Amino acid sequence: MELTSAAPPLTAEEKYRLLLEISEAANSQREIAAVLEAVANALPPSIPIDAVGVITVEGEMLSPHAIYIRGVERREGDSWADVMARWLHLSTGEEVAPIIKPPVPLAGSGTEVVGRTGRALVCEDLSGAMRFPEDARLFAAGVRSYVRVPLAIHDQLVGSMAFSRGTAGAFLPHEVDLFEALARPIAAAVANALAFEEISRLTRQLQAENLALRQEIDERFMFEEIVGASRALRETLGRVDKVAATDATVLITGETGTGKELIARAIHRRSRRSHRALVAVNCAALPSSLIASELFGHEKGAFTGALQRRLGRFELAAGGSIFLDEVGELPPEVQAALLRVLQEGTFERVGGSQPIATDARVIAATNRDLAAAVAAGTFRNDLFYRLNVFPIEMPPLRERREDIPILVEYFTARYAARLGKRFESIEKSSMDRIVAYAWPGNVRELQNVVERAAILSEGEVLRVDEPLLAGATGAPLPPSALPLPASLREQERQRIEEALTASNGRVSGATGAAARLGLPPSTLESRIKSLGIDKRQFRPAPHR
Ligand SMILES: Nc1ncnc2c1ncn2[C@@H]1O[C@H](COP(=O)(O)OP(=O)(O)OP(=O)(O)O)[C@@H](O)[C@H]1O
Numbered sequence: 001m002e003l004t005s006a007a008p009p010l011t012a013e014e015k016y017r018l019l020l021e022i023s024e025a026a027n028s029q030r031e032i033a034a035v036l037e038a039v040a041n042a043l044p045p046s047i048p049i050d051a052v053g054v055i056t057v058e059g060e061m062l063s064p065h066a067i068y069i070r071g072v073e074r075r076e077g078d079s080w081a082d083v084m085a086r087w088l089h090l091s092t093g094e095e096v097a098p099i100i101k102p103p104v105p106l107a108g109s110g111t112e113v114v115g116r117t118g119r120a121l122v123c124e125d126l127s128g129a130m131r132f133p134e135d136a137r138l139f140a141a142g143v144r145s146y147v148r149v150p151l152a153i154h155d156q157l158v159g160s161m162a163f164s165r166g167t168a169g170a171f172l173p174h175e176v177d178l179f180e181a182l183a184r185p186i187a188a189a190v191a192n193a194l195a196f197e198e199i200s201r202l203t204r205q206l207q208a209e210n211l212a213l214r215q216e217i218d219e220r221f222m223f224e225e226i227v228g229a230s231r232a233l234r235e236t237l238g239r240v241d242k243v244a245a246t247d248a249t250v251l252i253t254g255e256t257g258t259g260k261e262l263i264a265r266a267i268h269r270r271s272r273r274s275h276r277a278l279v280a281v282n283c284a285a286l287p288s289s290l291i292a293s294e295l296f297g298h299e300k301g302a303f304t305g306a307l308q309r310r311l312g313r314f315e316l317a318a319g320g321s322i323f324l325d326e327v328g329e330l331p332p333e334v335q336a337a338l339l340r341v342l343q344e345g346t347f348e349r350v351g352g353s354q355p356i357a358t359d360a361r362v363i364a365a366t367n368r369d370l371a372a373a374v375a376a377g378t379f380r381n382d383l384f385y386r387l388n389v390f391p392i393e394m395p396p397l398r399e400r401r402e403d404i405p406i407l408v409e410y411f412t413a414r415y416a417a418r419l420g421k422r423f424e425s426i427e428k429s430s431m432d433r434i435v436a437y438a439w440p441g442n443v444r445e446l447q448n449v450v451e452r453a454a455i456l457s458e459g460e461v462l463r464v465d466e467p468l469l470a471g472a473t474g475a476p477l478p479p480s481a482l483p484l485p486a487s488l489r490e491q492e493r494q495r496i497e498e499a500l501t502a503s504n505g506r507v508s509g510a511t512g513a514a515a516r517l518g519l520p521p522s523t524l525e526s527r528i529k530s531l532g533i534d535k536r537q538f539r540p541a542p543h544r
């Protein structure tokens with residue numbers, strides 16, 4: 001049997017250069033197979049090598065990790081088995097599927113021996129003597145001789161590397177020396193590559209988990225864009241689900257800012273009317289003289305200024321739904337007309353005498369206690385019963401505090417995205433205060449507080465600096481408790497009324513009450529509502 005190589009030993013300088021070149025090549029690669037390819041290509045022609053393979057230690061086991069075979073193309077991302085399959089294909093002409101070999105035990109392996117001795121192990125002819133479990137594999141792959149060197153980092157055995165030839169024969173001492181010397185930089189590169197692979201694996205796993213978590217959040221906590229996980233909210237959403245598909249009239253009750261309109265929209269979207277409009281009418285926003293014409297339309301000449309016939313909202317909502325917001329504010333004559341719509345499905349335009357049929361589904365909302373309004377005689381009893389077929393009550397935020405952190409995160413993400421900011425976290429003490437606060441303006445108020453905090457917070461932590469006074473006791477308030485102690489409420493009312501007086505009842509704008517108080521108009525609106533202040537009384541009397 002001929003020696004494959006009888007080259008003269010490298011000079012010290014040549015060896016030094018080679019080591020440098022190889023460690024540079026090795027450290028510029030992240031994939032171990034690429035490291036091996038770089039090593040094989042850096043070896044001088046006087047030291048021919050047919051294959052370089054790395055086995056890594058994984059606990060008690062060994063697993064083939066990467067291989068470079070001269071003449072076999074390596075593609076990025078190839079596994080050890082892919083390269084072997086391609087090589088077998090080259091040498092046999094047969095298409096071979098990659099075979100994933102099961103790991104073999106470290107105990108009793110050549111890797112264990114080199115790890116223990118810290119020295120190279122030379123096998124001159126595999127066909128003569130197979131000592132280790134790895135040998136059969138190498139032989140099957142065409143290897144006839146090899147030098148195995150340990151790969152260790154800080155005395156920790158990472159694996160081993162075999163420099164192999166397809167021919168039997170002795171390796172010269174200077175070649176073995178060189179392979180041993182190469183083991184050190186390559187061990188570092190292999191350890192790096194392993195760490196990198198581990199990081200990529202963990203990253204992929206984390207991404208998958210994040211995705212799963214996000215899906216879970218979506219499924220558990222989100223109902224359209226309704227965020228929350230509390231039992232109370234889930235029960236409400238369960239009722240929404242039940243009633244959506246029917247044509248039943250729905251009455252949504254709850255304090256200001258609890259999400260009544262959101263629920264109304266969700267019902268419409270989940271109904272088979274969703275392809276038609278949801279026509280919203282705020283019954284409190286219109287003067288009582290105009291509300292009937294708004295809802296039912298009017299004939300030409302029905303009243304001064306009625307120059308044209310006009311369709312009402314009920315006609316616009318044909319085939320769809322009509323959302324009667326603040327339905328408790330309807331004046332008595334309109335209450336009677338609405339009762340007729342609910343009983344007979346017909347109405348008349350103002351100034352008209354023809355009954356017009358409507359199939360619009362009615363979804364109504366109110367933050368007033370309609371039963372109390374009935375008792376007080378301001379709301380028709382029969383209309384109340386017709387509306388109250390399927391009541392949905394929105395619980396106030398202070399009765400479902402579990403929803404608060406989720407809502408804070410949701411709004412933070414939303415406003416951060418809008419502002420082009422990124423918040424990694426929410427300051428703990430801010431969150432504690434937010435959760436303890438009584439939220440008389442409910443989700444709308446929370447949303448406004450988070451929006452302001454997002455604007456004002458610099459850096460990665462969202463902080464709420466503004467005082468949150470009401471009910472900031474840390475203990476959940478009993479459901480019946482007033483959101484604000486009477487004295488604080490009175491103070492707040494006074495300040496708001498002063499500002500409204502100064503602004504002639506205007507809330508927004510540069511000289512509006514909101515600007516005077518340093519509040520966003522929407523927050524002030526919700527305060528005004530929650531305190532039951534009538535803005536109109538601050539408007540100057542019309543000139544005659
Ligand atoms: N569960 C929730 N998830 C996300 N946003 C919510 C939620 N509940 C309410 N909001 C938001 O809070 C604000 C107030 O909600 P909405 O207008 O539906 O309340 P409302 O009960 O109709 O109030 P009002 O009685 O004052 O009319 C809206 O911007 C809405 O998007």
Ligand SMILES: [Mg+2]
Pocket residue numbers: 260261325
């Ligand atoms: Mg509303």
